[in-house]
Amino acid sequence: MSALEPASALACAAAGRVGEIAARIGDPAFIQECAARYTAAGFGFPGEAEVRSWRNSWPPLLQALVRAGLSDLWVYLEYGTPGGGRRLDALLVGAGPNGALGLVVVELKQWQTCRILDTTRVRRSDGVVTAHPVHQVDAYRSFFTHWRPQDAPVLDVRAVVVLHNATAEQGAVLLAGAGGGARAGIPVLSAEDLSRPGGELARLLLAGDLEVPNSRQVKEFERIRWEPSSRLLDHVGAELEGSRTFALVGDQQNAFLEVRAAAASHLPDLAVDTAREGPVGGAVITVSGGPGSGKTALAVRLLGHLMRAYPTAHPCFITPSGTLRAHLLDAVIGHSAARELFPGIGTLRSTAQRAGALVIDEAQRINRGGSRGLPPDLEAVVKKVPLAVIFLDERQIIRPGEGTTVEEIRTAARALGRTHHHLELTGSFRCAGSAAYTHWVDDLLYGTPSPWTGHDGYDLGTAADPFVLQEWIEQATADGHTARTAAGFCWPWPRDRPCTPALPLDIRIEVPSSTGAGGTRVWEAAWNASTALTAPDGSVLAPASQLWATHTGGHQQIGCIYTAQGLEYHHAGIIIGPDLTWTHGRWTAHPHQSRDETLRGLPPEQYLRYALNIYRVLLTRGTHTTRIHSTDPQTQHHLNTLIRPGGPAAV
Template sequence: MLAFQTTPAQIVALHDDERLDDELAAYLTASGYKVNGPERRSWRNSLPALARHLCALGYGDLDALVEYQLPRSSRRIDVILAGAEPLTMRATYLVVELKQWSEASRYDDDGSVLRVNYLEQPQLHPALQVQAYCAYLVDYVEKVREWPNAVHGMAYLHNAKRDHIPDLLRERSYQSMVWTPDKAEQFPVYLERKFHRVRHPQAAYRLLTSPIRQSRQLLSLAADEVTNRALFPLLDEQRAAYELVLRGVRWAEEGRGKRVVIISGGPGSGKSAIGLNLLAELAREERQIAHATGSRAFTRTLQQYARRQPADPAQRTRPLFSYFMDFMDATPDKLDVLICDEAHRIRARSTKGSRQGSKPQVQELIEAAKVPVFLLDDNQVVRPDEVGSVDTITEAAGQLDLEVDRIELGAQFRCGGSPRYERWVLHLLGLARAAPYRWKGDERFRLALVDSPEEMETILRGCQDRGESARISAGFCWPWTHRAQNGRLVPDVRIESWARPWNAYDDYPPKGIPTSAYWATDPRGFGQIGCIYTAQGFEYDWSGVIIGKDLVVRDGRFVSDPRKSCDPAIVNGEGRVIARNADRLIRNTYKVLLTRGLRGTLLFADDPETQAFLSQLIPAPHRPGRLIAPGVRRIDAVRADRPAGSHTGTPATPSERSDTGSMPARSGAADGELDER
């Protein structure tokens, strides 16, 4: 994984030379992150405080991994100290979260969420924050999973006193320690038990080069999550949002008023993971709960996975997983919690058959539960009748005289946790102010342009055959024959001699073909082309995206042509554009499709001029039929084995790796292989 590898002694030297924040900023910029002023100030204030403390206690030569990026996530840990246990000389690690806070106050009753004066959003207690980082490391990093007790966690608050930071009213452990200056006498004792002063030559290397556990697809574990907890470790804002909902439940139970919780974030920021963790906890507490979406595919898939578990049927079928329209006649506050996932798909009014709701759908959902929770992304609206947004929900809550708790999620857990790829997509589609630019490569996520849909299918079939999920989706630019003919789906998506069918339309597809609701999760979905309505809300390891002629490049920029769309929500039967915001809906559609992949995306454009433009921005696979990942030289062997005292402070940055997007080959790799070393 990525990290700026140095030592406490070197941190002090860089700070004294006034080079610390410049070195770290250069490293993060090369890794695809944007660095702001507050982040630089944090490095200057907090890192030297920790480093000088360690040097004074004789631990200046420990390996320090600064800004360590968590696997499969854009979230970073401030510092991981790597060394050896004094008696066994076994590798051991201390995860350190640095805070400049001088004081904080409780935002909820047990201190899980705190209010910090100069920060707008409620903040997760740093003890819970660092504990979650430790759990995440143990969960994903294979070398750490072998010895989980080697991972400890500490929040280091160098400006605070013990009484100025609320204590947690829950069990504490070595993964949730909090240090303040008035606890100074405890730190030397802890370090003597945890670390040998002599540097361990392999501890940092083992962590940085460890194999990473395969990405887990959210919905494939949904049933287990409802019956077993902690399958999805929640980090930072995710955990803060989770705790705010639990606080709302407690407050409602105590008669302290009803609150609306809004959790917003982009694709892969963990919104659905929060919802499922809440579902698990609230089901365990035997609360009256429901989970609702506006997506037939998403809801049906949750129902399918839940029914696989032999637990209480009342919490395994339709009463638990519902649709937004199902609350048209709901008794006010009958539910303790209503989790509204994909809330950007809220409609103006509920419609069931010939009936239409008498009030806005968002009001129905708010009134249905004591604690209504909305999980959404304002930039994923893809139909003209979808009105869900942060502003819409906030306004509806205000009209009902209800207070709102809002958390905005900033991390990225899809697309390899690559902020570089997420930003590149926004620029490519014209959803950011600046123009598109060439993809520079990122070891966390693979992107390539293929010459044909045949090549895309060949590469992705190789992934699918190895047990890695892969799907091809496309813009809604081809007609859709809804009924099978002669026992087969009709191959409506045609590009020259290549033709494939859309995913099944109804609940009774030909034998061997999943229904549309399960296209993204059933392995038999490979071979059909997914549309926006079956792909949205889902994820798979490898994604192929075909850009149709509704979004083409002319004069060096993308322009939409809604007349080329076959989506009945955008164009009617006479070919007339009926959606007022068609341009934004089309761009949002491709943003969703391009952010489904966990590990990589292949791209092809049906329009020749668009394909030529993309060829200037995106590298091709190394050779036809193969997409090979960039080599990962996380940290070279010379540095790993260097003698104590020879630290240079130089990070293992992308400049030391293959960061050109050229995707070099590996000897012995089979055709069609996407390889990750």
């Protein structure tokens, strides 16, 4: 295997045996190849500062690894975590004890000195505040634990910080500032440490017991499809109690530390731990990110931290999504004061009067109430709450009357004399961590559609008709997975429909006969139920609509934007209805085909904006697999030219 061409197309700048890469590290052509691969991996074009850091940091690391006798270990430089949430400076892979794969995550720093702000943050000599390197690399170490699928090889993951320009004394100061706990066992190595004798140096690098990996082991590692090993909703209670069931990495981790620092600054009189830096005052923090960027996971983690550190601030979590709130409440059944932690959106203004800290998720869905500016309820939050953390995605605005933006919040905060910070989450922690897939969806709907290459492993396909889609969903469910079909709101959904003894088949789609003899078949299905339905024997016929996405029986009904937004499931089937078609090389909206009374009367161009956003949400619910069917033959043909058609066997 070439040093630049591993067994699979991993997202990294270079990969190969340590000795092979060390031999080329001074070759300008090698750096050019790394820059090209870095861009091809989707990281963007490396700037001058990035390339300079490679030239400064890679040689001392690789030279140390060679001197430590680790030339035959495998190394990845600029290894990208799934979804592009962050890149690891270097990752060593060897054969560990007891048959495990041994991984050593290496965080490289050119620093000599920095100011320790607390156990999680430091201020560099250039004034930039960033995560403490030990805390940062600890999150990367946790990532491999939380994202390792059950069928992957056993991993023995270690982590180390390398300050190749620092003295031993400077390294010791940084390590002492990291504290203990979860970060115990992560050494900070200085330039002096890197000059130690081979065997001692290998032990300092936590690689002294690693053997040379064979090609099979390297391939096994490279073929791992990293994915979250647990679902947020399964662990909300544990998160609120302080258990770290999800690893925050990259932008998530940075945002978490920023909000923690803001809380220490603006809630000092309410804090259990009053250590803080900066002036006392009110702060509004907006956090934006696309589907699966980790907004809700971060919001729940922040709520847990605020509950423990600032109990007298009475922190709360509010979302305008009744479906998301229902799932959060369902996830914390049995936990004390659960409803007080997750009040309804109708209480937003009154909650703002008493809460010292407020986390708002899906804020773009808050109704304006006729206001041209910030919704009055949200304006009360910006005006009154000492610390407001507001999560939103402007491309998930799905109805007229919604649409709060970051700029509107920023303007209101400044007008009211509040401090405003904006944070962006760029990673993708859904759709098997495939940033390529979420970018593909955005290009499909808002830009220039492109063929799906599937190079990063996300399973995307089309379904020839709803019968095929239904068979696929049922098979996935039988295999023990969570699988759901959601559709555009293009079929009647009467509020007074009878729901006993079974749900009415509201959705009817005519499909050409599969026999080739002409004629049509009619596929029929039910929208999800308003309330839970059970059979006389007690078996579940249908869960309540707000729990359709996760509760038993939901796969037998069809969901829509209002029951899917904010949630996820393993396998997602999507039916694009006749309200959105690909016509003459562009998306065309047909609002008269919608059954949503809030949208049906809009002009086509205005409706198009909401339709694209709605289908963007539906297309990004599947954590493992997505299958798409359009009721319009021309649109289906367009999708088939972009995606290799899939079927039930592709699950």
